[in-house]
Amino acid sequence: MTPERVQLHDIGRRRAWCIWAVAVAVYVLAVFHRSSLGVAGLIATERFDISGTQLAFFTVLQLVVYAGMQIPVGVLLDRYGSRVLLIAGLVTMTLGQLLFAFTTSFGLAVVARAILGAGDAMVFVSVLRLVTAWFLVRQGAMITQLTGQIGQMGSIVAAAPLTLALHSLGWTKTFAFASSLGVVLLVGVLVVVKDSPYQRSEPVRIKVRALARSVQLVWGNPGTRLGMWSHFTSQFSVTVFTLLWGFPFLVRGQGLSAEMAGTLLTVMTGWIVVSGIVLGKLVTRYPFYRSWIVLSIVAAMATVWTVVLLWNGPAPLPLLVVLVCLTGSGGPASMVGFDLARSFTPEESLGRATSLVNIGGFLASLLTMALIGVILDWREPRGASAYDLGDFRVALCAQYVFWIGGASQILRYRRKAIAHLHRVHPGAVEKMQRGEPFVHPGFADNEGV
Known part of the structure; x- marks a missing residue:
């Protein structure tokens, strides 16, 4: 085995599941942020004084940014690894959601959702990269399915609980609290997540x-x-x-x-x-x-x-x-x-x-x-x-x-x-x-x- 492939940790065992659990929690948060406007749509039309077409623009913009970021994110993922991309995604989503919480301007709200979409774009592919690195091939298909399905729990959390929070706490407090969840998970990623069970002397370098x-x-x-x-x-x-x-x-x-x-x-x-x-x-x-x-x-x-x-x-x-x-x-x-x-x-x-x-x-x-x-x-x-x-x-x-x-x-x-x-x-x-x-x-x- 070459020095670049010295195995340091077991594959598909306890450490792998812990890393996966933290990474999936980040994905759940990303889906929550992505879906949050769906239940806040009517309140958003009043807060920003916008039409239904302008409201729909939020969703379309997020998807456009998400899709447009995929190739750059893929290159960065191969270069820096999942841990760095998850950290960058969490920081970006947190800033985007925080701006969305405090702004009353439609223009700034659009910028906030674009920032949120950029952070969201970094998360899912980073989690799948960790699945490939930390689990056995025969485990991969099932873990990939579980990743996708558990991640969608974010949209469920964005339904009733977020609706109750908006009515009891108001717009700013609700979305500011939602943004703070990223700080908690950021600590988890820093402490738990590692890119690979193998030692690698050099990252993948891709010249411009x-x-x-x-x-x-x-x-x-x-x-x-x-x-x-x-x-x-x-x-x-x-x-x-x-x-x-x-x-x-x-x-x-x-x-x-x-x-x-x-x-x-x-x-x-x-x-x-x-x-x-x-x-x-x-x-x-x-x-x-x-x-x-x-x-x-x-x-x-x-x-x-x-x-x-x-x-x-x-x-x-x-x-x-x-x-x-x-x-x-x-x-x-x-x-x-x-x-x-x-x-x-x-x-x-x-x-x-x-x-x-x-x-x-x-x-x-x-x-x-x-x-x-x-x-x-x-x-x-x-x-x-x-x-x-x-x-x-x-x-x-x-x-x-x-x-x-x-x-x-x-x-x-x-x-x-x-x-x-x-x-x-x-x-x-x-x-x-x-x-x-x-x-x-x-x-x-x-x-x-």
């Missing part, structure tokens, strides 16, 4: 002139693209449903009460956790069929949406329960994209690969949100208060564009990825077909396509 080449090389690997298109195709529907159009569709389109619509969203959250555990076991057991598992879930989502949209009138409640559950399954399915990229990428390039994969789902979500909004405005110029089931039926068909396009790309890059493994890593495909995980041995220029 070689930056484009390094990203191009990682992107050229068909495994990265397979992971990105898997994330792209499976994530957007659940993101669009939970962040923007799901609640209006259930209330305005399906005629449900606000309470029943909220209950269905809660059912979706619970199903996401359950399906994530099941999917983690399937992916671990059948590594060769991971992309087929993703395609099967996407097909199930598209099928139930077809039934609901073609139903004569509002769909019955049991069918809507099936709809939210299968749509929610897209969240765990999107996590498979990271596991796919991991099979094709060595540790020193994993930050860039993970970030490129992460762009996929958020790009698809932004495009779908925008396209649905454009179609709704075209169908109903009077605005959101006049939307009906017919408007939503037409607008939500926008999803099929991204499902069909994404699925075709998954099939394309699955073939390329298998050919790549046969050529560069003989025996890897046969190993995965036997249900054994494939551990990537390294990275070379000839691995780009």
